[in-house]
Amino acid sequence: xxxxxxxxxxxSGQRQAFFIGAGAxxxxxxxxxxxxxxMLIAARGGGYFWPKEVQRVEYxxxxxxxxxxxxxxxxxxxxxxxxxxxxxxxxxxxxxxHQSLIEESWMQSARPAKNAARIALKxxxxxxxxxxxxxxxxxxxxxxxxxxxxxxxxxxxEQRIAELRENVLSDIHLQLTELDSRQxxxxxxxxxxxxxxxxxxxxxxxxxxxxxxxxxxxxxLADGYETTLPLNTLYSIDYTSRLSFAEKLTVAVxxxxxxxxxxxxxANTAGGVFPALFGTxxxxxxxxxxxxxxxxxxxxxxxxxxxxxxxxxxxxxCVSNMAxxxxxxxxxxxxxxxxxxxxxxxxxxxFRDTLPAPTMGTPGVFWAALTMAILTLPVVIVAxxxxxxxxxxxLKAGSYALxxxxxxxxWHTILPMASPGIMTGVILAIAxxxxxxxxxxxxxxxxxxxxxxxxxxFPYLHLERQFMHLGVLIYDGAFHSQTDAKSxxxxxxxxxxxxxxxxxxxxxxxxxxxxLRRRYEKR
Amino acid sequence: xxxxxxxxxLDLDNLxxxxxxxxxxxxSLQFGTKHVLENISMRVPKNRVTAFIGQSGCGKSTLISAFxxxxxxxxxxxxxGQIFIGQRDITHKKQxxxxxxxxVGMVFQRPNPFPMSIYDNVCYGLKLQGIKVRRQLDDAVExxxxxxxxxxxxxxxxxxxxxxxxxxxxxxxxIARALALKPDILLLDEPTSALDPLTTLYIEELxxxxxSRCTIIIVTHNMQQAARVSDYTAFxxxxxxxxxxxxxxxxxxxxxxxxxxxxxxxxx
Ligand SMILES: Nc1ncnc2c1ncn2[C@@H]1O[C@H](COP(=O)(O)OP(=O)(O)O)[C@@H](O)[C@H]1O
Ligand SMILES: [Mg+2]
Numbered sequence: 001x002x003x004x005x006x007x008x009x010x011x012s013g014q015r016q017a018f019f020i021g022a023g024a025x026x027x028x029x030x031x032x033x034x035x036x037x038x039m040l041i042a043a044r045g046g047g048y049f050w051p052k053e054v055q056r057v058e059y060x061x062x063x064x065x066x067x068x069x070x071x072x073x074x075x076x077x078x079x080x081x082x083x084x085x086x087x088x089x090x091x092x093x094x095x096x097x098h099q100s101l102i103e104e105s106w107m108q109s110a111r112p113a114k115n116a117a118r119i120a121l122k123x124x125x126x127x128x129x130x131x132x133x134x135x136x137x138x139x140x141x142x143x144x145x146x147x148x149x150x151x152x153x154x155x156x157x158e159q160r161i162a163e164l165r166e167n168v169l170s171d172i173h174l175q176l177t178e179l180d181s182r183q184x185x186x187x188x189x190x191x192x193x194x195x196x197x198x199x200x201x202x203x204x205x206x207x208x209x210x211x212x213x214x215x216x217x218x219x220x221l222a223d224g225y226e227t228t229l230p231l232n233t234l235y236s237i238d239y240t241s242r243l244s245f246a247e248k249l250t251v252a253v254x255x256x257x258x259x260x261x262x263x264x265x266x267a268n269t270a271g272g273v274f275p276a277l278f279g280t281x282x283x284x285x286x287x288x289x290x291x292x293x294x295x296x297x298x299x300x301x302x303x304x305x306x307x308x309x310x311x312x313x314x315x316x317x318c319v320s321n322m323a324x325x326x327x328x329x330x331x332x333x334x335x336x337x338x339x340x341x342x343x344x345x346x347x348x349x350x351f352r353d354t355l356p357a358p359t360m361g362t363p364g365v366f367w368a369a370l371t372m373a374i375l376t377l378p379v380v381i382v383a384x385x386x387x388x389x390x391x392x393x394x395l396k397a398g399s400y401a402l403x404x405x406x407x408x409x410x411w412h413t414i415l416p417m418a419s420p421g422i423m424t425g426v427i428l429a430i431a432x433x434x435x436x437x438x439x440x441x442x443x444x445x446x447x448x449x450x451x452x453x454x455x456x457x458f459p460y461l462h463l464e465r466q467f468m469h470l471g472v473l474i475y476d477g478a479f480h481s482q483t484d485a486k487s488x489x490x491x492x493x494x495x496x497x498x499x500x501x502x503x504x505x506x507x508x509x510x511x512x513x514x515x516l517r518r519r520y521e522k523r
Numbered sequence: 524x525x526x527x528x529x530x531x532x533l534d535l536d537n538l539x540x541x542x543x544x545x546x547x548x549x550x551s552l553q554f555g556t557k558h559v560l561e562n563i564s565m566r567v568p569k570n571r572v573t574a575f576i577g578q579s580g581c582g583k584s585t586l587i588s589a590f591x592x593x594x595x596x597x598x599x600x601x602x603x604g605q606i607f608i609g610q611r612d613i614t615h616k617k618q619x620x621x622x623x624x625x626x627v628g629m630v631f632q633r634p635n636p637f638p639m640s641i642y643d644n645v646c647y648g649l650k651l652q653g654i655k656v657r658r659q660l661d662d663a664v665e666x667x668x669x670x671x672x673x674x675x676x677x678x679x680x681x682x683x684x685x686x687x688x689x690x691x692x693x694x695x696x697x698i699a700r701a702l703a704l705k706p707d708i709l710l711l712d713e714p715t716s717a718l719d720p721l722t723t724l725y726i727e728e729l730x731x732x733x734x735s736r737c738t739i740i741i742v743t744h745n746m747q748q749a750a751r752v753s754d755y756t757a758f759x760x761x762x763x764x765x766x767x768x769x770x771x772x773x774x775x776x777x778x779x780x781x782x783x784x785x786x787x788x789x790x791x
Contacts, residue, residue: 307598394635400596402648402700403625412647413637519684520638 038499045496047075048489049252049259051240054116054128056222057087058108066108067091070116070128070222072240074099074485086485090128092225097126099485112241119219120235124265127229129219131237135228137214147237150215154231157212164205172198259493264468268447268476269487273494275452279365279445279467280434280501282453286369286463287376287433292426294373295380300410302381303388316385323378331439334371339363339443359464363444365453366463371443372436376429383428387421388414417520423513427506434502437471445469447476470498532769533568535755543607544569544708544738545590550604552585552762554597559585561762562604567755572730572739574753574770576746578785582762583742587710590740591627592620608708625652628701628737632713634693636685636700641677644685644696648704663703670736671699672729691722695729702736709733711741715748727752746786750774758782 010018052072060066071089078084083104090097119127133141134150142150176194184191216228238251262272298319306312343361351359391414399409415422437445446466453465477491533542540546545567552560559582567573575583585594592613594600605612613623625648636644645664654660664681668674673695677688685696694714701709711730715723730739730752743749749756750770757767758781766773766782777783 392635394631394633395637397593397596397631398635398637398697398700399647401591401593401624401629401631402651402704403621403623404648404651405621408651412651417638 041492041495041499044489044492045494048493049255051118051238051243051248051251051255053112053241054118054239055110055241056113056116057089057102057110059102059106060108061106068222070113070130071097072118072128073110074489088126088128088486090221092221092223095127095129095221095225095227097128113222114239114241116222116241117237117239119229119237121229121233122235123233124270126270127219129221129227132218132220132226134231135214135216135218137211141218144217147217151231151234154212154215157208158232161205161208161212164201164208168201169198169205172201260497264448264473268473269480269490273470273473273497275449276468276470276473276494277497277501278452278454279449280470280498283365283369283372283440283445283467283469284430284434284505286366287372288426288430290369290373291376291380291429292422295377295425295429296384296415296422298377299381299384299388300415303385304406304410304414319378319381323382327375327436328438328442330371330375331442333374334367334439334443335363338367338370343367362464363442363446363466364464365444365467368440368444368467371439372433375436375439376432379428379432380422380425383425384418384422387418387424390421391417419516419520420513423509423516427509427513430505430509431502434498434505435471437469437475440469441472441475445472447472470494470501474498532754532771533571535566535568535767535769538566538568542569543567545740546607547589548605548607550586550589550602550606552582552589552594552600552602554585555599559762560589560602563762563764564604565757565764565767567738567740569738570734571754572734572741572752574749574756575740575742575759576744576749576756576785577759579744581759583759584712586759587712587740587742588629589614590708590710591624591629592618593624593629595620621651625704626706627708627710628704628706629710630694630697630701630712630714633717634690634697636688636693636696638684638686640682641685641688641696642681645700645703647700652704667699667703668696670702670733671695672725672732673699689722691718691725694718694722694726698726698729702733706737708738708740711739713742713744716744723748746774758785760785 007015052074054070054072056068057071058066058068069087069089069091071087074086074088076083076085085102085104085107086099087102088097088099113130115130116128117131119129119131121127131144131147133144134147135141136150172194176191176198179188179191179194212232213230215231217231217234218226218228220226240248240251243251259272260277261274263275264273265271302312302316302319306315339361343358346360347355347358395413395417396409399413404412444466446468449466449468451462451465453462453467454460455462474491474494477487477494480487480491543566547563547565547567550560550563551558563586575587577583588594589602589606590608590613594602602614604614606614608623608627611618637647639647642664645667646660649660649663654663665674665678668677673692676692677696685693688696694717698709698711698714715726718726727748730741733739741749741753753770755768756770756773758765758773758777758779760781766777766779768778773782774786777786
């Protein structure tokens with residue numbers, strides 16, 4: 001009906017223009033939507049690193065109490081006809097920074113507080129306060145200007161404690177365990193001597209620790225409340241209101257560095273994302289190592305070896321359809337088949353003595369990589385087959401005519417010529433695997449993993465360990481984000497990082513592919 | 524025995540075994556249900572150039588592909604009869620086709636260098652034979668390229684991609700690639716039909732030189748070319764061998780009506 005109407009109203013040329021115009025319009029809208037999503041993520045994610053000024057904010061709470069706090073405005077938005085701020089602030093009731101929503105109408109004043117700083121602790125907590133003085137062990141306050149010198153002193157004490165713990169105490173402990181293993185009696189003089197030494201050194205360590213803890217920084221909140229923070233718990237002190245643009249940029253870059261290199265703190269709402277970044281890249285890497293050879297072998301078999309029968313057509317159709325199966329189904333498959341099936345059987349065969357506690361039959365990075373490899377296998381097979389079909393027949397004939405067997409022809413001529421197609425498949429597989437979350441949560445990705453899958457402990461690569469993943473981190477953060485502007489920002493930063501990771505992996509693969517193309521497709 | 528003067532022709536029907544490169548006995552060949560070759564028997568003389576002529580689709584390519592069993596690549600191909608090279612029946616099931624193809628080289632219509640360097644192209648077959656010693660490969664590459672009259676043009680850019688060579692150079696590279704394996708027989712399937720006349724002349728000269736090294740079989744559409752380069756010519760028509768004799772006779776006084784029609788251009 002509509003097409004009839006169009007036919008009557010418009011000439012054929014006009015109709016064409018209409019459809020082209022409509023196509024262009026919708027493509028434009030889609031592009032715009034994509035660009036704005038990326039811009040939003042870039043802005044919010046980037047904003048996470050930008051140091052926000054510590055302000056002295058005065059406001060009247062809905063209960064009518066006048067409050068004055070040091071705070072940072074984390075984000076702001078319009079709610080109906082009032083402006084609402086997420087304020088991240090410290091006050092006497094809870095000195096460590098927390099957040100709440102403040103309406104503009106409550107606000108009395110907000111101006112940069114030059115003397116207040118953002119004081120971050122090593123455990124991820126933050127206090128927005130004015131450093132007042134430094135307290136020495138004898139409770140004598142000295143000027144805050146001597147902070148750095150005193151912190152150096154604390155650092156030396158800290159180092160001494162670490163030395164004693166790592167060398168002396170653990171050595172004595174080792175000797176004691178050895179006595180235990182030789183079943184030396186409790187009353188033996190050697191044991192008594194060691195115990196005595198342990199007590200002596202341990203007492204010294206405790207003394208040093210209490211000395212260390214008595215070096216403190218006195219801070220004052222906006223409402224006059226004062227408290228002290230042990231110097232050794234301090235991580236960074238930024239007077240963000242004093243910073244020039246360039247200095248802010250330096251801080252931001254430093255924060256990006258920490259974000260990339262440090263572990264999460266405070267249940268993934270602060271700190272860095274290194275384990276998740278590492279886990280994501282490792283999983284994708286393992287997946288690629290698994291999927292590339294299997295996908296290529298399958299495609300070579302289908303295209304070069306298998307006879308053209310109904311069976312191969314059916315297999316081809318199945319492979320293409322597998323690409324459309326929802327990813328969670330692969331997750332369930334991985335859990336049921338790899339973890340409970342294969343892993344469980346391995347446990348029953350080789351790790352019988354530790355049962356019922358599973359060794360292999362538990363989610364881990366290897367099972368996750370294997371599951372993702374199954375998930376991306378169809379993509380690799382289809383793209384590789386496409387590449388194989390494009391290998392010119394006369395080159396194959398040339399290879400056979402020189403006495404090459406089928407396998408030699410595949411290896412020396414067909415696969416190199418098809419390598420751009422193979423790379424296309426791998427690129428698609430990487431892009432898909434890096435972005436998946438749902439199946440991973442079933443087969444090994446967790447919100448928090450105590451150890452990386454690679455460390456200095458034999459056998460260095462622990463493929464059975466659970467791992468953290470950027471996508472899971474984002475998923476987790478999204479749940480906090482409704483009540484927590486801070487973790488929402490971190491979530492955006494993690495999104496941005498995930499985009500960057502996928503982008504880099506893709507760029508690398510595309511570069512490799514264009515190299516291969518130049519080499520093998522220009523004839 | 525091989526020092527006969529060029530104008531003295533061998534008796535093809537009663538060629539002795541030591542002068543025979545290939546002996547075909549009652550060869551018939553089908554692709555699926557289509558009969559392509561019908562009961563062909565012939566002897567191809569050693570160290571001579573033998574041309575196969577005939578209309579497009581008459582089975583020339585199929586026949587010479589039977590000599591190195593390239594037809595095996597087509598799963599629908601069936602054949603009866605025997606082909607002897609030396610004392611061996613190469614149609615035998617137990618014949619090692621890879622080994623056969625190193626002894627019977629083949630060059631196709633369209634130059635098909637591999638997307639590798641010139642050097643690697645020439646080495647391809649040698650490396651498959653397990654030759655890895657660099658010096659040995661270097662020597663083989665040099666002598667093969669010299670045999671194919673390409674050495675002078677490429678000796679300074681052996682490691683450049685073969686794709687940058689001209690069509691004629693590529694075809695000579697492909698010939699060098701086959702010669703590197705020191706084949707007894709070289710099959711050329713319309714080797715110049717994709718090349719310009721001057722390059723064609725160059726390849727024809729090359730063929731004349733190669734005659735001393737190996738037996739050459741050339742398929743061609745161009746009757747002048749057959750007359751110029753070949754000592755013997757076989758005319759095929761619809762899968763049958765119609766006439767086979769020395770080229771002088773065949774082109775000047777053909778015995779069969781069909782041959783005469785073809786060479787005088789009444790068809791094809
Ligand atoms: N792969 C194939 N499958 C079926 N028929 C083929 C195939 N290749 C060639 N033929 C047929 O075999 C006949 C001979 O082909 P060919 O030997 O290539 O001819 P020529 O080289 O003399 O032009 C032709 O009729 C062609 O249609
Ligand atoms: Mg042909």
